[in-house]
Amino acid sequence: MGSEYAVEMKNITKRFGGLIAVDNVSLQIKSGEIHALCGENGAGKSTLMNVLTGKFPPNEGEIYLKGEKKKIHNPKDARNEKITIVHQELELIPDLSIAENIFLGNQPKTPSGVDWKKMYSEAEEILKKFSLNLNVKTKIKYLTVGQQQLVEIAKAIYLGGNVLILDEPTAPLTGREIDFLLNMLENLKKTDISIIYITHRLEEVFKIADRASVMRDGKMIETFDIKDITVDQLVSTMVGRKMDALYPKIETKIGERTLEIKNYSVPHALYETNIVENANMYFRAGEIVGISGLLGAGRTELMSAVIGAYTTKGNGTVILNGKEINLNSPGDAIKAGIGYVTEDRKTTGLILGQTIRFNISMASLKKVLKNGVLSKKKEKEVVTDLKKRLQIKTNNIENPVSSLSGGNQQKVVLAKWLATAPRVLILDEPTRGVDVGARYEIYTIIKELAQQGNTIIMISSDLPEVIGMSDRVYAMYEGKVHGELQKEEINEDAIMRYITGVA
Incomplete structure (x- = not known):
C-alpha cells in the first residue's frame, strides 16, 4: 500500500516516569521535502525524533514508512530503515581522525585489514563536496566546533538514507558555512530524500523549508505551508503568546572605558604562526559590543587568551579600569571581575x-x-x-x-x-541552540546587565543577533580586526563585507 508520506507518526506518546514528553503527536513528512520542526526548548521536538530513530520506543502510537507499518525499537532498526540523525550534541570520537570518524563501522577493507589509502581518498572526496579544506588525518579534537559539525553532517549524508534528521545543524556554523549547508540540503531533497530540520533560526526555516510543524509543551500545535505564513505567526504559535519584537527595547547609558586590548597576538597552538594578529579593541561600561567573524576568524581564541584560558598565551597589553593586568587563568579573570560564558556549554560551561x-x-x-x-x-x-x-x-x-x-x-x-557579579561579561555564542522565547529572556538579561553599567562583549555568528543587540561591532577576518562599526553603521551588508575580507 503506497502513501503520499515518506514518514507518518500517528498518535505518538512518550512518557518518562510521570512526565509526558510527547503527548499524542501525529506528524507527516513527504518525500523530497524539507520539513521544519519548530518549538521552544522542552517542547518535545528532540524526543519525538528520538522515537523515530529508535532511541526511545514510544509508549503509544505507530510509525509508518511509505504507508507500511514499522516497528522501530532501537537505533539499529532505524538504520536498517535508512533513517539517519545528526544530533545537536556531536557524536564524533575526539581521538580518531576525520576519515576514521566518517567511516566508523564502514571501513573499506583489503584481505589484510583496513584499506587506509582508499579510506583517506574517499574521505577527501566527501570533504571536497563540502568545500572543507581539512586534512582527513587530523584528529577531531583539533577541529573547531563548527568544523566538527560539518564533518558530522558529511558523515550522515555519506551514510545515505531515505530520511535525514538534522537537530540544530547550523548552531555552531557561521554565514558562509550555513549558506553552503542550506544549498546542499536543497540539492539533496531533489534526490527524493525527506529532511526533517530542527532549528531555532527562523530565517533558515523561511529560506529552505517547504512546511513547518510547531510543537509546544509536548503537543503538536499546527502544521503550516511556509508560503502561507509570516515570521510573527510562526513565533506566536511557538511561544503561545504574541511577541512584539525579537529584541528587547531597553536603553543603556554608555560610560567610561573599562577594558582595552592593545597590539594583542595569539600564537597558534599547533603551527608557528599567530591565530590572532595585533588586535586592538576597547570596551566601555554600559555597552554591548558584538564581535563578528566567520569560522576561524580568531574571535574565541582572542577572548580566551585575554582571560588566560587559551592553550597558548597571548602577547600584548590588557588594561582593566586604567591599569595594566596579566591574567594567567580564568580564576584570575574571576578575581578581576571578568566572566566568560563559553561557546560549548556541554564541554566547558557545565559539569x-x-x-x-x-x-x-x-x-x-x-x-x-x-x-x-x-x-x-x-x-x-x-x-x-x-x-x-x-x-x-x-x-x-x-x-x-x-x-x-x-x-x-x-x-x-x-x-x-x-x-x-562580573563587571565585564564575555558571551561566546550566548543563544546557540536556544529557542525564540528563551532567547528573548536571555537578551533581556543582557540588556539589563548593560543598563546597570556592566560591559558586555558578545561573540556571535548570528548576524541578526549582532545587529539587534550591539551598540558597536568589531569585525574579524583571518585573525585580524578588520573593521569597527558604530551603532548607526551596523547592518548585515556592512558586517558581511568586513568579515569576508571584501571591505
Missing part, C-alpha cells in the same frame, strides 16, 4: 553529572562561605534567586543539570557567571 545548584554556584563559592565554610543556606538563597530571575524551568535545583533542555542549560551557564 553535566552535577546538580543545577552546584553548576550555578561553582564559580562564586567564595561569596557563599561563612567563616571559611560553605554555607548551604547562603548558597541555596543565591541559586534560588538566580533560578527565579532567569526563569530556569526546573522544580528542584538538586536535579542534574543534564535533565534540563538546551535553553535552560544555557541559562544555568549564564546564572553561574551572574553569581560572580
Whole structure:
C-alpha cells in the first residue's frame, strides 16, 4: 500500500516516569521535502525524533514508512530503515581522525585489514563536496566546533538514507558555512530524500523549508505551508503568546572605558604562526559590543587568551579600569571581575553529572562561605534567586543539570557567571541552540546587565543577533580586526563585507 508520506507518526506518546514528553503527536513528512520542526526548548521536538530513530520506543502510537507499518525499537532498526540523525550534541570520537570518524563501522577493507589509502581518498572526496579544506588525518579534537559539525553532517549524508534528521545543524556554523549547508540540503531533497530540520533560526526555516510543524509543551500545535505564513505567526504559535519584537527595547547609558586590548597576538597552538594578529579593541561600561567573524576568524581564541584560558598565551597589553593586568587563568579573570560564558556549554560551561545548584554556584563559592565554610543556606538563597530571575524551568535545583533542555542549560551557564557579579561579561555564542522565547529572556538579561553599567562583549555568528543587540561591532577576518562599526553603521551588508575580507 503506497502513501503520499515518506514518514507518518500517528498518535505518538512518550512518557518518562510521570512526565509526558510527547503527548499524542501525529506528524507527516513527504518525500523530497524539507520539513521544519519548530518549538521552544522542552517542547518535545528532540524526543519525538528520538522515537523515530529508535532511541526511545514510544509508549503509544505507530510509525509508518511509505504507508507500511514499522516497528522501530532501537537505533539499529532505524538504520536498517535508512533513517539517519545528526544530533545537536556531536557524536564524533575526539581521538580518531576525520576519515576514521566518517567511516566508523564502514571501513573499506583489503584481505589484510583496513584499506587506509582508499579510506583517506574517499574521505577527501566527501570533504571536497563540502568545500572543507581539512586534512582527513587530523584528529577531531583539533577541529573547531563548527568544523566538527560539518564533518558530522558529511558523515550522515555519506551514510545515505531515505530520511535525514538534522537537530540544530547550523548552531555552531557561521554565514558562509550555513549558506553552503542550506544549498546542499536543497540539492539533496531533489534526490527524493525527506529532511526533517530542527532549528531555532527562523530565517533558515523561511529560506529552505517547504512546511513547518510547531510543537509546544509536548503537543503538536499546527502544521503550516511556509508560503502561507509570516515570521510573527510562526513565533506566536511557538511561544503561545504574541511577541512584539525579537529584541528587547531597553536603553543603556554608555560610560567610561573599562577594558582595552592593545597590539594583542595569539600564537597558534599547533603551527608557528599567530591565530590572532595585533588586535586592538576597547570596551566601555554600559555597552554591548558584538564581535563578528566567520569560522576561524580568531574571535574565541582572542577572548580566551585575554582571560588566560587559551592553550597558548597571548602577547600584548590588557588594561582593566586604567591599569595594566596579566591574567594567567580564568580564576584570575574571576578575581578581576571578568566572566566568560563559553561557546560549548556541554564541554566547558557545565559539569553535566552535577546538580543545577552546584553548576550555578561553582564559580562564586567564595561569596557563599561563612567563616571559611560553605554555607548551604547562603548558597541555596543565591541559586534560588538566580533560578527565579532567569526563569530556569526546573522544580528542584538538586536535579542534574543534564535533565534540563538546551535553553535552560544555557541559562544555568549564564546564572553561574551572574553569581560572580562580573563587571565585564564575555558571551561566546550566548543563544546557540536556544529557542525564540528563551532567547528573548536571555537578551533581556543582557540588556539589563548593560543598563546597570556592566560591559558586555558578545561573540556571535548570528548576524541578526549582532545587529539587534550591539551598540558597536568589531569585525574579524583571518585573525585580524578588520573593521569597527558604530551603532548607526551596523547592518548585515556592512558586517558581511568586513568579515569576508571584501571591505
